[in-house]
Amino acid sequence: MKVRILGCSGGIGGCHLRTTSMLVDDDILVDAGTGVADLSRAQLARIDHVFLTHSHLDHIASLPLLIDSVSDLREKPLRVYATAATLAIIAKHIFNWAIWPDFSVIPSRENAVMQYQTIDLGRSVRLGERTITALPAEHTVPAVGYQLDSGSGCLVFTGDTTVNDSFWPVVNRIANLRYLLIETAFANREQRLAEISKHLCPSMLADELHKLTIKPEIYISHLKPGQAELTMAEIQACASDFRPTRLQNNQIFEF
Template sequence: MKITVLGCAGGVGGPLLRTTSLRVDDDILVDAGTGAADLSLEDMAKIDHVLLTHAHLDHICALPLILDSVGAMRTQALTVHALPEVIQALRQHIFNHHIWPDFSRIPSAAAPYLVFSPLTLGQTLSLGQRRFTALPADHAVPACGYAMTSPSGQTLVFSGDTGPCPAFWQAVNQQPQVVALIIETAFPNAEHQLALAAKHLCPLQLAGELQQLRHPTPIYITHLKPGAAGLTMQEVQQAASAHAPQALSPGQQFLLD
């Protein structure tokens, strides 16, 4: 099971800053931020499943464009898996014929380009031999993280966007064989109040959160705000030095047995 970082920035700007998207093998995306738009047409057409953490634009904006670009090249619908509230938001605010066509009814209601499949927190979705468990998160809108588990049982955990969330750590601690944890730190400490209001993490909050992690695990930081990424990582490495966190980087790959 190969997980590739297509985008991991908290915003856009030039070739290195792309918003959140992870590619799992060649047929699954976890989030579809601007990073997913870098895939070639051929690679986009191979995506059969998109798992969304939440409906914020930086995590979904490539999805409508991908469907439009490769829908006609595919022989089956692409399935979007997400919490019911996320699906509702996409139907109401994106695929509504105002912002974008409703590809869950195009080219026909019987054979559309897009199918929605609701997920509940704690549910494990099996796609082939790979398993995806929706983990609790606490964000400004309904959101989840994912535990992605390989056929042999190795797991990569992705927090999605979240503020402090004890239930997330309870769920992570129950996962066997976590080989890496990708967690957001969207703001530097100076923007602590903004992090609280927007339900994101700043480095001091991250350090408090990591104290709830029971098993030593390599930590990778995502969703750093453009312009403050260097400062935020310095603060992360100071506040959470025991965990030696590293910044997630575009193109980085995780290979799970």
């Protein structure tokens, strides 16, 4: 399994700042933030599956344009996987004809170019030799993280989340976990904002990482533009034992 980071920033502001999205092999997206726009039309047309962590704009911004841009190149529907709550939100607020056409009924409901696929927490989707499982997340809207399993190794992405005691027992049972991608959106000076918006700051991250009983490589995502260097410095100060590294655009994980 090959995972390429298309975007991992908490905002935009230059070619190095793209919001959350990961390309798995050449046919799966995990989230569909602004980083998807850097793919060519041919690359976009090869994507058959999109797994959404939640409905916030920085994680879905490219999805409507992706479907519109390549619908004439596709011979089968693009499948969008998310919890029932997340699918209901994007159906009501995005694919509603007022914001964007409802591609789940174009050209007809039976032959739609986009199909919704409900996933349940803890339930796995098998795509060839790859298994994708929804993990618990705690955010201001219904949300999940994902475990990507190649059979020989795993990568876990927390999605947007805050303090989450239900997440760690699940992660600690993954014996072949190689990579943990975890968000930290705010610096410590904005801990109250992190708590209200259900994100993490470095001190909160350190407390969460101490719940780990295994030792994957740890990468930090969702850093806010303008605070990234400060936030990473604070992470190094309070969580250096875990050797966390800043996640980068176009970083590749193979496992």
